[in-house]
Amino acid sequence: MEPVTKQFKKRNAILACLKSTDSHPSADWIYAQLKNEYPDISLGTVYRNLTLFKQQGMIQSLGTVGGVERFDGNTDPHVHFICTGCDSVIDLPQMEVPQSLCSRAAEDTGGRVAACQLTFTGTCQSCCLRKTS
Amino acid sequence: MEPVTKQFKKRNAILACLKSTDSHPSADWIYAQLKNEYPDISLGTVYRNLTLFKQQGMIQSLGTVGGVERFDGNTDPHVHFICTGCDSVIDLPQMEVPQSLCSRAAEDTGGRVAACQLTFTGTCQSCCLRKTS
DNA sequence: ATGACTGCAAAGACTTTGCATCTTT
DNA sequence: AAAGATGCAAAGTCTTTGCAGTCAT
Numbered sequence: 001m002e003p004v005t006k007q008f009k010k011r012n013a014i015l016a017c018l019k020s021t022d023s024h025p026s027a028d029w030i031y032a033q034l035k036n037e038y039p040d041i042s043l044g045t046v047y048r049n050l051t052l053f054k055q056q057g058m059i060q061s062l063g064t065v066g067g068v069e070r071f072d073g074n075t076d077p078h079v080h081f082i083c084t085g086c087d088s089v090i091d092l093p094q095m096e097v098p099q100s101l102c103s104r105a106a107e108d109t110g111g112r113v114a115a116c117q118l119t120f121t122g123t124c125q126s127c128c129l130r131k132t133s
Numbered sequence: 134m135e136p137v138t139k140q141f142k143k144r145n146a147i148l149a150c151l152k153s154t155d156s157h158p159s160a161d162w163i164y165a166q167l168k169n170e171y172p173d174i175s176l177g178t179v180y181r182n183l184t185l186f187k188q189q190g191m192i193q194s195l196g197t198v199g200g201v202e203r204f205d206g207n208t209d210p211h212v213h214f215i216c217t218g219c220d221s222v223i224d225l226p227q228m229e230v231p232q233s234l235c236s237r238a239a240e241d242t243g244g245r246v247a248a249c250q251l252t253f254t255g256t257c258q259s260c261c262l263r264k265t266s
Numbered sequence: 267a268t269g270a271c272t273g274c275a276a277a278g279a280c281t282t283t284g285c286a287t288c289t290t291t
Numbered sequence: 292a293a294a295g296a297t298g299c300a301a302a303g304t305c306t307t308t309g310c311a312g313t314c315a316t
Contacts, residue, residue, distance in 0.1 A: 010272075027306080042273045047306060049271095064197045067281085068305070079234075081242050092241050101212075101228050102253065108225050109214050110258035117252045120235070125243035143297075160281080175298045180281060182296095200306085201280070 218260030
């Protein structure tokens with residue numbers, strides 16, 4: 001565990017912010033959140049630390065949604081639903097992706113499979129309601 | 134069917150280029166390919182037409198790989214393998230994603246599910262060999 | 267002192283867009 | 292003429308990076 005000194009305060013805050021939300025935020029969103037508590041935080045620091053956490057496997061990237069990279073503090077494999085209306089990302093309860101599929105993927109490519117991501121896209125409940133109302 | 138006039142030549146060429154490869158190219162790759170046959174083609178035109186094709190559902194986007202959007206002329210649902218070593222994208226034979234998962238996704242979110250994408254990430258064969266050699 | 271973290275601003279990479287031009291009807 | 296497609300370059304977004312300053316050991 002890293003000591004919570006002034007030097008690591010922001011780093012810890014960035015990780016804590018990401019871990020404490022299920023909104024799968026962008027770097028900018030995290031920056032905006034922390035700006036309140038740390039008025040002098042910079043976007044560069046957020047990006048630098050997110051890159052670091054990613055390399056260390058402490059967080060994961062969802063890839064880009066609407067042109068912006070989105071992060072997930074939950075590194076357990078799980079399923080995402082992405083709303084194409086509002087770009088929100090929703091976690092779905094763990095769904096079993098058959099292990100046989102991973103094996104076949106490895107066979108078919110002749111390579112090594114590190115991960116498997118199942119993603120649904122569609123229209124979330126709010127967006128559905130907004131359209132019909 | 135659109136007439137093949139001079140006006141549509143490039144548009145058609147862009148679509149044909151994408152449809153004729155399984156490399157899941159970026160806009161820039163398509164631009165480079167067509168630059169030979171159409172020396173005065175511009176990157177803006179490639180982007181504009183790809184956006185158009187996407188809206189019309191004639192092609193699909195894979196999302197960004199290594200910071201660059203990648204396109205797929207094959208709109209049938211299928212599975213992708215993305216190599217994190219060289220950013221290559223490989224099609225995998227259609228794998229059955231249990232329909233029950235889609236239903237559950239719709240139920241769990243209370244929204245509408247339009248599509249489901251299964252993506253494997255890992256190291257492709259060439260990259261595996263390169264590492265060990 | 268040395269190494270680590272950060273703010274700031276500049277640079278970079280990718281994509282979109284405005285405008286003038288050219289083509290088709 | 293009017294509508295559509297394109298080249299070109301500028302603008303726009305998001306992300307990375309260089310450098311100087313600060314903090315911990």
